[in-house]
Amino acid sequence: MSGDLSRLLNAVGLLGIGTVLALAFIDQIWFRDLPCPLCILQRVGFFAAGFGIALNIIFGPKPSHYGVAIIGAVGGAAIAMRQILIHIVPGTGSYGNPVFGLHLYTWAFIAFVVIVVGCAIMLLDDRQFSRAEPMSVRLKPLPLSALLLFLVLAVANIFSTIALCGAGFCPDEPKDYILFQSSP
């Protein structure tokens, strides 16, 4: 696999992560399914994992970048698993609306596993690491779009989380945006 093909596949992967984060935003804004603290931390996990993939796109593929993605995904998976276990016993309720029969934290866990497996598969091909990539290489439209989407979503999550939680910790079950609540 050439470095260019690897960059392209990484761009597709980053677009996938961006799509997951964008869908979470649509669920939050359109369906008013406000994220709990663990839900927000799972979004953080997607950014931690996607960061490694973004590094692959910008600097060229390196094993350390895949390591960054895998560590981020494992951290996110641990958070998603914690939330699954909170609700795994029948009668302990759930959080948020199910999508295709599974809650978002279950989908998040599956997505994190897919990221780990995807990175492991990409690491199998050593040829992508053989050629040193020039630092001034210009990005093609798809990788550039994936990076821009990822950056925009990171900034959007900053404002969304501040609006939802203010400067402190988030409530366990948020009912409204703290920033937009009128003071009594």
Added chain:
Amino acid sequence: MMSLPFVLFACGLGAAWMRQRGVAMGFWVVGLVTMLVLFRVHVTEVLSIQL
């Protein structure tokens, strides 16, 4: 407080965009540690799983 990891990762992406790989990796490490600390803060109860 909960937005801090997003801020750190966004700064890291900005550093990567400016071709500062070491700085970007630094932001990622701090962001990851922040994520784990916030996770620890929110794990306050023992799971009620009785087998």
